[in-house]
Amino acid sequence: ETGVTQTPRHLVMGMTNKKSLKCEQHLGHNAMYWYKQSAKKPLELMFVYSLEERVENNSVPSRFSPECPNSSHLFLHLHTLQPEDSALYLCASSQVWGPDTQYFGPGTRLTVL
Amino acid sequence: KNEVEQSPQNLTAQEGEFITINCSYSVGISALHWLQQHPGGGIVSLFMLSSGKKKHGRLIATINIQEKHSSLHITASHPRDSAVYICAVGGHFGNEKLTFGTGTRLTIIP
Numbered sequence: 001e002t003g004v005t006q007t008p009r010h011l012v013m014g015m016t017n018k019k020s021l022k023c024e025q026h027l028g029h030n031a032m033y034w035y036k037q038s039a040k041k042p043l044e045l046m047f048v049y050s051l052e053e054r055v056e057n058n059s060v061p062s063r064f065s066p067e068c069p070n071s072s073h074l075f076l077h078l079h080t081l082q083p084e085d086s087a088l089y090l091c092a093s094s095q096v097w098g099p100d101t102q103y104f105g106p107g108t109r110l111t112v113l
Numbered sequence: 114k115n116e117v118e119q120s121p122q123n124l125t126a127q128e129g130e131f132i133t134i135n136c137s138y139s140v141g142i143s144a145l146h147w148l149q150q151h152p153g154g155g156i157v158s159l160f161m162l163s164s165g166k167k168k169h170g171r172l173i174a175t176i177n178i179q180e181k182h183s184s185l186h187i188t189a190s191h192p193r194d195s196a197v198y199i200c201a202v203g204g205h206f207g208n209e210k211l212t213f214g215t216g217t218r219l220t221i222i223p
Contacts, residue, residue, distance in 0.1 A: 037154075042117075042213040043199070056210055088154050098209045099144035099163065104156035 003027040004105035006091050012111045013081065021076040021108050023091030031097040032074040034066060037088040037107075049074060050097035081112045119200050119214040127222055132187040134217045136200030139181065143204025146211065147174050147185050150197040159185070159198075192221045 004025045013019050025032060034046040048056035049068040063085075065077040074091055090107045094100040116139040126132055136145070147159040160167050160174040162183070167174050171190075176183040187194055200214040 040215075042215050043201070043211075044213075045210050048210065058210065090154070090156065092156075099161065099204055101158045101161050102146075102211075103158065104148075107154040107156075109154070 004091060004093055004103050006089075006105035006108050008108060009106060010109045010111075012113065013078070014113050015081060015083070017081075018077070018079040020078065021089055021091075021110075023074040023076075023105055025072055025074075025091075025093040025103070025105075027093060027095075027103060029093040029095050029103070030071060031094045031100070032068060032071075033092040033094075033102065034074065034076050035090040035092065037090060039087075043090070046076075048097060055097055078110075081110075083112050086110055086112045117200055117202055117212050117214040119198075119217050121217060122215070123218045123220075125220045125222065126190055128191060130190050130221075132190050132194070132219065132221075134185045134198050134200075134219070136183045136185070136214055137181060138200075138202045138212075141178075141181075141204075142202040143209070144202070145176055145183050146201040146203070147183075148199040148201060150199060150216070152196075156199070187219075190221045192223050195220050 007022045031050045036044045045058050046060045047066040052068050063080050067075040088107045091105040092102040094102045118137045120135045144163045146161050150156045171188045173186040197216040197218050199216045201211040203211040
């Protein structure tokens with residue numbers, strides 16, 4: 001039990017669909033992250049929120065839209081995705097944004113047809 | 114940009130063997146992380162260190178700041194240690210985001 005949950009665990013969508021990934025942390029942390037893990041590539045940071053404000057946007061295409069309504073919840077809204085966006089999307093949280101241990105959720109395996 | 118290189122990429126060993134995984138990075142950092150990823154995707158943070166050595170159970174992590182190098186050791190390896198081990202660094206050029214290595218796939222044979 002990591003204290004970070006993600007839903008759904010698996011998602012298949014067409015290129016014209018709109019879907020959202022949800023992350024929830026029960027650890028009282030102030031920073032939350034979205035990462036993308038593609039096959040045979042290192043983890044890539046997508047977005048960071050600290051105290052509900054976005055502090056990092058790592059040149060992510062606009063078809064990915066994050067939302068952080070409060071310190072416990074993080075969403076990743078998806079629209080008009082491409083097949084190359086198929087990957088494992090991981091959420092993480094830490095007490096602070098900076099040199100701190102990050103706690104990861106189980107991930108959402110996304111397939112774009 | 115900080116380059117993070119891990120070696121070896123793949124490692125197969127017999128149960129009980131002493132395991133060493135290496136990580137090198139190219140520019141100064143504030144912290145280095147070792148992570149473990151099991152099949153299915155879940156990632157667990159093992160260590161965060163900025164100097165010296167840390168130990169947790171059978172796992173030991175060391176870092177040499179001058180040489181920009183870290184090692185992860187596993188003593189008395191067990192099949193349940195089979196996983197991908199990932200090194201990540203952060204704090205270079207004042208940027209706190211983590212840069213990740215490609216991982217080392219470890220397989221322990223009973």
